[in-house]
Amino acid sequence: MFKYIKFLYQIMTSSKYIKKGKCNKCGNCCRNIILTLGDNTPIRTEEQFERVKEWDKHFCNFYISGKDENEVLQFTCNALDKNNKCKVYFLRGFGCRMYPKKDTKFLINGGKPLDGCGYYYEPNKSFSSFLKH
Ligand code: SF4
Numbered sequence: 602m603f604k605y606i607k608f609l610y611q612i613m614t615s616s617k618y619i620k621k622g623k624c625n626k627c628g629n630c631c632r633n634i635i636l637t638l639g640d641n642t643p644i645r646t647e648e649q650f651e652r653v654k655e656w657d658k659h660f661c662n663f664y665i666s667g668k669d670e671n672e673v674l675q676f677t678c679n680a681l682d683k684n685n686k687c688k689v690y691f692l693r694g695f696g697c698r699m700y701p702k703k704d705t706k707f708l709i710n711g712g713k714p715l716d717g718c719g720y721y722y723e724p725n726k727s728f729s730s731f732l733k734h
């Protein structure tokens with residue numbers, strides 16, 4: 602029974618990656634934000650943005666600051682000051698605190714932290730260690 606609980610605990614808490622490095626306060630993650638509609642598709646037009654702001658006032662915390670290579674709008678958070686400091690640092694949301702998220706599916710699919718980010722990921726075991734078992 603104890604072995605079974607230990608096994609379950611290991612599955613629930615293990616990750617294939619570990620996050621390394623530290624925040625260099627570049628502010629990139631606060632100004633390259635992709636916002637999505639209710640069906641998870643990214644916002645591509647100003648009209649869509651205006652509509653979602655009426656639907657959810659949280660979207661008013663951002664302004665359009667660019668477009669990526671896929672014609673998806675990029676947003677900057679209003680709380681970012683000109684020195685790359687967060688004006689609501691102690692009250693910032695969970696998503697801000699977790700960035701860059703240790704999402705195994707995202708990483709396996711080639712996802713990585715934004716350019717300039719001081720964090721990076723490494724597999725938590727070497728390839729050869731998997732072959733030993
Ligand atoms: S609340 Fe602060 S940490 Fe979060 S996106 Fe805005 S500026 Fe960045």
Ligand code: SF4
Binds near residue numbers: 627
């Ligand atoms: S992109 Fe990375 S290094 Fe830059 S502010 Fe965000 S977490 Fe920090």
